[in-house]
Amino acid sequence: MFQRILVPYDGSNGAERALIKAVELAKLCGAQLTVLTVYRHHSMLEASLSMVRGAAEIGGSLDEAMRGTARDAADYAKSHAKDAGVEKVSAFIKAGPPARTIVAFAKEKGCDLIVLGSRGLGATEGYLLGSVSHKVTGLATCPVMVV
């Protein structure tokens, strides 16, 4: 019933739970699974430090380190899905604000389901937190499963 499932993955416990459900659903539906790891780039930090000697290099290497960590997370999730028996898996990384980047990416790729983790907080805490999952649920144009 779903053809292209997007699972945003950042290595957190919630993302792990989401990955497990997304893998199960992808197998059940024969769907293509797309992993997306979003990281924040530090060009703003870089700009604010632009008068400090060597700041460009610091900003640049921060960006590079974050991109590397994101790449590792995305690759891990892809391997996990492959090992679990999902045939069609691809993994992407993107820099930007998490919720809007996830929603825009889902639209661009024509995904018909986003599976993502909650923070795993129960009752009041979970309810009060304005989290990425809340924003994605509100902004997405396709169904969203919060795990």
Place this chain on the structure above:
Amino acid sequence: MFQRILVPYDGSNGAERALIKAVELAKLCGAQLTVLTVYRHHSMLEASLSMVRGAAEIGGSLDEAMRGTARDAADYAKSHAKDAGVEKVSAFIKAGPPARTIVAFAKEKGCDLIVLGSRGLGATEGYLLGSVSHKVTGLATCPVMVV
């Protein structure tokens, strides 16, 4: 992968979309589908009018009318699911605040997925609204799919 799917149903467009997805998922998983229609009871209204002659009857008949409408909605959703080929379907109505009633009911019945509609508003409107789906997503102890 899901064994007992709960679909809160109030007859709105969002609930219709949720019902369609819940039916598809229930068939795919061979899951039991449980429909829940929540209505607000008017005992508070009744109490505030208690010094007015005949108020108890007005409150009573309001409650009765709302219960009747809820029953109709739940029965409609159940028939729809049966006609669409879901084998195990049951329908319930409950009075109370929507989100908390849905979450408590899901827990009580051991549901492993709640499928519910969003208000169907795009972009900013959807994001800004503090809706039932946001509350359920934050409070539930099982995965929630917002359609």
